[in-house]
Amino acid sequence: MESSTVTGGGSSRREATRQKLYEAAVTLIAEQGFSATTVDEIAERAGVAKGTVYYNFASKSVLFEELLRHGVGLLTASLREAAEQTAKEGGGTVDALDAMVRAGLVFIERYPAFTQLYVAELWRTNRAWQSTLMVVRQEAVAVVEGVLREGVERGELSDEIDVPLTAAALVGMVLVAALDWQSFQPERSLDDVHSALSRLLQGRVSGAR
Amino acid sequence: MESSTVTGGGSSRREATRQKLYEAAVTLIAEQGFSATTVDEIAERAGVAKGTVYYNFASKSVLFEELLRHGVGLLTASLREAAEQTAKEGGGTVDALDAMVRAGLVFIERYPAFTQLYVAELWRTNRAWQSTLMVVRQEAVAVVEGVLREGVERGELSDEIDVPLTAAALVGMVLVAALDWQSFQPERSLDDVHSALSRLLQGRVSGAR
DNA sequence: GTTTTTGCACTGACCAGTCAGTTCAAAAAG
DNA sequence: CTTTTTGAACTGACTGGTCAGTGCAAAAAC
Secondary structure, X not given: OOOOOOOOOOOHHHHHHHHHHHHHHHHHHHHHOOOOOOHHHHHHHHXXXXXXXXXXXXXXXXXXXXXXXXXXXXXXXXXXXXXXXHHHOOOXXXXXXXXXXXXXXXXXXXXXXXXXXXXXXXXXXXXXXXXXXXXXXXXXXXXXXXXXXXXXXXXXXXXXXOHHHHHHHHHHHXXXXXXXXXXXXXXXXXXXXXXXXXXXXXXXXXXXX | OOOOOOOOOOOHHHHHHHHHHHHHHHHHHHHHOOOOOOHHHHHHHHOOOHHHHHHHOOOHHHHHHHHHHHHHHHHHHHHHHHHHXXXXXXXXXXXXXXXXXXXXXXXXXXXXXXXXXXXXXXXXXXOOOHHHHHHHHHHHXXXXXXXXXXXXXXXXXXXXXXXXXXXXXXXHHHHHHHHHHHHHOOOOOHHHHHHHHHHHHOOOOEOOO
């Protein structure tokens, strides 16, 4: 998802191979789903021998789980940074939410395949990586919940809002709007999408103005 | 999804079998995904021999496509009815949107597996049923778009809103909030979820009130 | 000389789709 | 009323193919 030496341990050659495998896997699985994607395909697209896949990952499922962790890590970091940046600049809670919406959109524009795959797997039950997904989802939603809660404490948001539900709804709004944008109206700009969501977020929908 | 003689043509026996197959397929595919679900499993859960599946549907994919059409048909009808009912009672556009949000939640509460499966497949590319999904998605979103457009014309909504994007965002908000509700906070009532979404929709989030 | 990658043959499980045969309720024949 | 026929609906063993994962010797990279 990004060429960087994330873990201190691995040699950079190995890390580069894993990176190529992540990139190959993410698009294939997003398009076809996990089960329909074969290890041979992943290896081929990564330009690597099949044996290399198994040298680097214990199994197909493990490759997938590590891919999930990797991707959501990037998203969470990005959301957190947006919120902190806004706070540093003295913006209010609504500004922070708005910044996070934008950060979400930027992420999805950059990694559409990952987002697609995440949404497709998130609500499945009885799958091997269920627990990984739960953890990883909670990390991301928690960032939004944190901002909402702080907004309520500071009196900038109504104290009647239901923090977990509102956080889920906001995340969903961004996810679905962005995926729809990518799939069905790719000609629209990120700013278009952002301002439509901003308007909804700030309750500037009703009222003729 | 409903025991009724929908088509005048088929015998009721056959219709009952197809019904059982839909019900078996929808939960299995929601849990495991299309590719990971075997025809043998579907047949077994429906209490029917494998051959019967192929007697009733040309292929596994066709079974799935007809299932999609069936399900979205129910959803669309339900949304449309909510909107019309509100209009008949003299409610405004925001009331109609609110009623549709509720109708969406009721649908998802009743058919969680279908919703799950729909979301999981909607943004995939290069799949056999891609075109079916596009059509079926458009039907559902169009109902929301119609209400939004009418609201703008009547001056009840800002004429600056982006109708397709806003419709997609609203649908996404409801879908994701509801799926999260079902998966992660099933103890909450439908009314809780509805009022959280209502508040968001009506811009009653910011402002301490 | 150690780590990583390659290439390729192999295995065993699994699975979509087929097809020859069975069931049975209702229609036709007696 | 009883027997026979019909055909739609259903069955489940079988086939041809696919795929995750293994094993390993040799090459490449470091």
